[in-house]
Amino acid sequence: MSAAATTAHAPTERPSALLVYRDDGAIARALGAAVAPRLRRVPAILPALAAVVPLLVAIAISDARASNLAAGLVLAWLVIVGGLSHGASHRDRMAWAVPPTVRLAEYAALLWIAALDDVASQPAAFALLCALAFRAYDLVYRLRHQASTPAAWVNAISLGWEGRVILAFLLLVAGALPAGYFVWAAIVAAVFVGEATVSWMAHARGQRTVDYEDEEDEGQ
Amino acid sequence: MDDATNTTTAAATRADGRPAATRAPQTITTGPFAVVLATAPARDADGPAALLPWESGTILERLLEQLASLGVTRAAVITRPAWRRDVAAAAPGAEMLESGDAAADLRRIADVARDTTGAVVVLHGDIVTHREALAGLLADPRVATGVLGGGGALARPFAFRFRARRGRIISAASPYHATFRPTAPFLGALKVAPNDVAVLCAAADQLAGATEVVSEEWLGELRRKEGMWRMSLYRRALDAETEEDPDGAENAAEGPEDVDDDDPNASEEELTLDRFALELSEEDEIRVRERVAAAPDDVVSLLLVGLVRDGAHVSVSHLRKLFWARPLSTEGVEQASEDILDYDEDRVLLDSAVKARDGFFTTFFVSPYSRYIARWAAHRGYTPNQITTVSVLMGLVAAILFATGERWGLIAGAVVLQVAFTTDCVDGQLARYSRQFSKLGAWLDSVFDRTKEYLAFAGLAIGASRMGDPVWTLACCALILQMVRHMSDFAYGAGQQQAIGATTHPPLTQSADTWSAAVEVRREARAKAMEQAAAAGVPFEEFVDESAPPPTPAERVKRSMRFALKAWHVLDRARPLQWVKRMITFPIGERFAAISITAALFTPRVTFIVLLAWGSFAALYMTVGRLLRSFSR
Numbered sequence: 001m002s003a004a005a006t007t008a009h010a011p012t013e014r015p016s017a018l019l020v021y022r023d024d025g026a027i028a029r030a031l032g033a034a035v036a037p038r039l040r041r042v043p044a045i046l047p048a049l050a051a052v053v054p055l056l057v058a059i060a061i062s063d064a065r066a067s068n069l070a071a072g073l074v075l076a077w078l079v080i081v082g083g084l085s086h087g088a089s090h091r092d093r094m095a096w097a098v099p100p101t102v103r104l105a106e107y108a109a110l111l112w113i114a115a116l117d118d119v120a121s122q123p124a125a126f127a128l129l130c131a132l133a134f135r136a137y138d139l140v141y142r143l144r145h146q147a148s149t150p151a152a153w154v155n156a157i158s159l160g161w162e163g164r165v166i167l168a169f170l171l172l173v174a175g176a177l178p179a180g181y182f183v184w185a186a187i188v189a190a191v192f193v194g195e196a197t198v199s200w201m202a203h204a205r206g207q208r209t210v211d212y213e214d215e216e217d218e219g220q
Numbered sequence: 221m222d223d224a225t226n227t228t229t230a231a232a233t234r235a236d237g238r239p240a241a242t243r244a245p246q247t248i249t250t251g252p253f254a255v256v257l258a259t260a261p262a263r264d265a266d267g268p269a270a271l272l273p274w275e276s277g278t279i280l281e282r283l284l285e286q287l288a289s290l291g292v293t294r295a296a297v298i299t300r301p302a303w304r305r306d307v308a309a310a311a312p313g314a315e316m317l318e319s320g321d322a323a324a325d326l327r328r329i330a331d332v333a334r335d336t337t338g339a340v341v342v343l344h345g346d347i348v349t350h351r352e353a354l355a356g357l358l359a360d361p362r363v364a365t366g367v368l369g370g371g372g373a374l375a376r377p378f379a380f381r382f383r384a385r386r387g388r389i390i391s392a393a394s395p396y397h398a399t400f401r402p403t404a405p406f407l408g409a410l411k412v413a414p415n416d417v418a419v420l421c422a423a424a425d426q427l428a429g430a431t432e433v434v435s436e437e438w439l440g441e442l443r444r445k446e447g448m449w450r451m452s453l454y455r456r457a458l459d460a461e462t463e464e465d466p467d468g469a470e471n472a473a474e475g476p477e478d479v480d481d482d483d484p485n486a487s488e489e490e491l492t493l494d495r496f497a498l499e500l501s502e503e504d505e506i507r508v509r510e511r512v513a514a515a516p517d518d519v520v521s522l523l524l525v526g527l528v529r530d531g532a533h534v535s536v537s538h539l540r541k542l543f544w545a546r547p548l549s550t551e552g553v554e555q556a557s558e559d560i561l562d563y564d565e566d567r568v569l570l571d572s573a574v575k576a577r578d579g580f581f582t583t584f585f586v587s588p589y590s591r592y593i594a595r596w597a598a599h600r601g602y603t604p605n606q607i608t609t610v611s612v613l614m615g616l617v618a619a620i621l622f623a624t625g626e627r628w629g630l631i632a633g634a635v636v637l638q639v640a641f642t643t644d645c646v647d648g649q650l651a652r653y654s655r656q657f658s659k660l661g662a663w664l665d666s667v668f669d670r671t672k673e674y675l676a677f678a679g680l681a682i683g684a685s686r687m688g689d690p691v692w693t694l695a696c697c698a699l700i701l702q703m704v705r706h707m708s709d710f711a712y713g714a715g716q717q718q719a720i721g722a723t724t725h726p727p728l729t730q731s732a733d734t735w736s737a738a739v740e741v742r743r744e745a746r747a748k749a750m751e752q753a754a755a756a757g758v759p760f761e762e763f764v765d766e767s768a769p770p771p772t773p774a775e776r777v778k779r780s781m782r783f784a785l786k787a788w789h790v791l792d793r794a795r796p797l798q799w800v801k802r803m804i805t806f807p808i809g810e811r812f813a814a815i816s817i818t819a820a821l822f823t824p825r826v827t828f829i830v831l832l833a834w835g836s837f838a839a840l841y842m843t844v845g846r847l848l849r850s851f852s853r
Contacts, residue, residue, distance in 0.1 A: 017714035021707065091722075093850040096715030097843075100708040107700040115693065122692030126681065129696060130674055133703050134667075140710045141666055145659040204660035 025160015032086025124178035251293035270345030400735035423526025447495035579807035614640035615672030619679030
C-alpha cells in the first residue's frame with residue numbers, strides 16, 4: 001500500500017457519526033474532555049445508562065409530583081454523568097446504543113418537566129419534541145448525504161441535549177411553562193428548518209457524489 | 221422509501237431504439253473517462269472477443285455507444301498490438317493504446333488515469349449487458365466509487381467474486397487473491413470517483429510490478445482456484461449423472477457454482493480430495509484450461525482488489541434482474557443475443573423499483589399497484605419531488621381531518637392517510653424506475669415521512685382533546701418511542717460502518733484476505749496436529765484436535781451468542797415466519813396501517829396505546845437481536 005494512497009482514506013476525515021448523533025452541547029463536551037484520558041477505555045454506554053436510570057426511576061415513582069429540589073438533583077445527575085459519557089469510548093461493540101440512550105434521556109426529561117408543571121403543559125411538550133426531533137433527524141441525514149453537520153451557530157442555538165434539559169428546568173422553576181416551551185419550540189423550529197432548507201438548496205445546486213453509506217433503516 | 225429525485229425530465233436518446241419516454245439523462249458536467257479493455261482473445265475466432273459481431277456491428281461498438289449515451293465523453297481502448305488496426309476501425313472515436321500483457325495493461329491504465337480530473341471507468345470491452353445495468357453504475361449519484369455486481373448464474377464462469385457488507389465491498393477476489401465467503405460476482409465494470417483516482421493509479425503501478433514476475437504465493441492462489449473450478453465441474457458432472465440437481469441441465473451453459481474451501485455445505489471428503497486427480501470430461505478439461513488461461517488477463521478484478529485493500533469505499537450497483545454476459549466466442553455471442561431477447565427491460569426495471577426488503581403491509585397491500593402508479597407518473601413526466609410534495613400535503617389533510625375528533629373525520633382521515641402513504645411509496649419507486657435520484661430528494665422524502673407521521677399524532681391528539689379525552693402524554697410517549705427507535709437504527713448502522721471502515725487489509729502481495737488468512741492459520745494448525753497424531757499411532761477416528769487454544773470466557777460468550785443467532789436464523793427458512801419477523805419490527809407500512817385502522821374504528825387513545833405496545837415490543841425485539849450480534853463479533 002502506498003503511503004499517499006493510504007492517507008487519502010483516513011477514516012477520521014468524516015466526523016464520527018455516533019458522536020454527532022449524541023448532539024452534545026458545550027457542557028457535555030467540557031465534562032467529557034475533562035475525563036477523556038481516564039474514561040478512554042470505558043464503553044460510553046455504561047455512564048450513559050448510569051445517567052438515565054435514576055431519571056426513569058424518578059419518572060416511574062414520582063407520579064408527576066416532585067419538589068424542584070428533588071427534580072433538580074435527578075436532572076443534575078443526568079446532565080453530569082451523561083456529559084461525562086461524552087469522553088468515554090464510542091468505538092466498542094456497544095457504542096451504537098449510546099445515541100438512542102441519550103435521546104431517550106433528553107426527551108424523557110423534557111416530558112417529565114412538563115408533567116411536573118401541569119397537564120396543560122403537555123401539548124407544549126409535544127410541540128417542543130417535534131421541533132427537536134427535526135434536529136435529530138437532520139443531524140443523521142445531513143451526515144449521511146452531505147457528509148457534513150449543521151452550521152456552528154445553529155449548534156450553539158440548539159444548546160446540545162444537556163443545555164436543553166437545563167433550560168427546560170429553569171423554565172419550570174421560573175413558572176414559565178407552558179408558554180416557555182411553545183416560544184422555544186417556535187424559535188428552534190424556525191431556525192432548524194430554515195437553516196436545513198438553505199443548506200440543502202445549496203447542496204442540491206452543486207451536487208457532488210459522496211460515499212453513500214447504506215445504513216439500512218430497518219425500523220422505518 | 222429512501223431515494224428520490226431530481227428535476228431533470230428531458231428525453232434520453234436510447235441506444236437500443238426504445239422510445240425515450242422516461243429515462244432522464246443525468247446532468248454530468250464532466251463525463252467519466254472510460255478505459256475499455258479489448259485484450260481477451262475470442263475463443264474460436266482470430267482477434268479479441270470485443271470484436272465479435274453483434275447485430276450489424278461489434279460488441280465493442282455496442283458497448284461504446286452505450287457508454288456515450290451515459291455521458292462518457294472520452295474513451296480509450298487498450299488492445300494487443302496485432303489487433304490494433306481492427307479495433308481502431310471498430311472504435312473510431314476512441315484513443316488507442318497498445319500493450320503486450322497484463323502488466324502493461326495496468327501501466328497504460330495508470331498512465332491515462334493520472335491525467336484525468338473526472339471519474340474513471342475501467343471495464344472489459346467484451347461485456348454484453350443492458351444499458352440500464354451500466355446506467356446504475358455510471359449515472360447514479362449515490363455511487364461514487366463502485367462496481368457492477370450480482371448476476372448469479374449469468375456471471376459464471378468468468379467473473380471473480382467479492383464480499384460486501386452494508387453495500388460496501390470489504391474483500392474482492394482476482395486471479396491471485398482470495399475472498400472469504402464471497403457474496404456476489406464482480407461483473408467487470410469498475411467506476412472510480414475523482415478523489416479515488418490517485419489510489420487507482422498507485423494500485424495499478426504496484427500491481428503492474430507484481431504481475432510482471434508473479435510470486436509463488438500468487439501462483440499458488442491461481443492453482444488453488446484451478447482446483448476449485450475443477451471441483452465444481454466434477455461435482456456438477458456427478459450431479460448430472462445422478463440427476464440430483466434439477467437445474468443442472470438448465471445451468472449447463474453458465475457453468476456450475478464455484479466451490480469454496482470454506483463452503484459450509486462441502487463435505488470433509490470433498491475438501492480433502494486431490495482436485496487435480498479428478499477425472500473430468502474432455503469438454504470440462506478445455507473449460508478449465510481456458511479459464512485458467514484467461515484469468516491472469518483480468519486486470520479489472522486486480523484493480524478492484526487494489527482499491528479495496530487500500531481502504532477505498534467501493535459500493536455495489538446491482539445488476540438486478542437484467543442481462544449480463546462475457547461471451548468470448550462466436551457461439552457465446554449467438555447464445556447471448558438470443559438470451560437478451562427474453563428480457564423485458566421495462567418489466568425488470570419496474571419490478572426492481574420496488575424495494576427488496578419492505579415490510580409485510582407495503583409488500584402485499586401497496587407495492588403491487590403502486591408500481592403501476594409510478595410508471596404512469598413517469599410517463600406523464602412527474603418528478604419524484606412533486607409526488608413527495610403531494611404526499612405530505614395529503615398527510616396534512618389527514619391530520620386536519622383527525623383533528624376534528626368526530627367519527628366521520630377519523631374515518632376520512634384514516635383513508636386519506638393511506639392514500640398519502642401509497643403516494644409516498646410511489647415517489648421512491650418512481651425515482652428508482654426513472655433513475656431520478658438526488659440527495660435533495662432523498663432528504664425531502666425522509667423528512668416528509670417523519671413529518672406525516674408526527675402530524676398524524678398531533679391531529680389525533682387535538683381531536684381527542686376536543687372530544688374531552690386529552691391524550692397528549694400518550695402522544696408524546698409515542699413520539700419519543702419512535703424517535704428512539706429510529707435513532708437506534710441509525711446508530712447501529714453507523715456503528716457497523718465504523719467497524720467496516722476500521723478493517724485493516726493485508727498488502728496486495730498477500731493472496732488471502734483478512735478473514736481467509738485467519739481460517740488458513742487455523743486449518744494449518746489442525747493439519748499439523750493430525751499429522752502428529754498419525755505419527756503417534758492414534759487411529760483417525762480417535763483424533764482429537766488439541767491444536768486450538770482453549771476458549772477464553774469472552775470467546776465462550778461469543779460462541780453462545782453465535783449459536784443463538786444461528787438458531788434464530790433457522791426460522792428464516794420458513795417464508796411465512798420471515799414475514800412475521802418483519803412485521804414484528806413495526807416498519808412504516810405497518811405503523812401507518814395501525815394508525816388508520818385504530819383511528820377509524822376506535823378512538824385516538826386506542827391508536828396511541830397500540831402504537832406504544834407494538835412499538836415497545838419491536839424495540840425490545842430489535843435490541844435483543846442487536847445485542848446478540850454485537851457480542852457475537
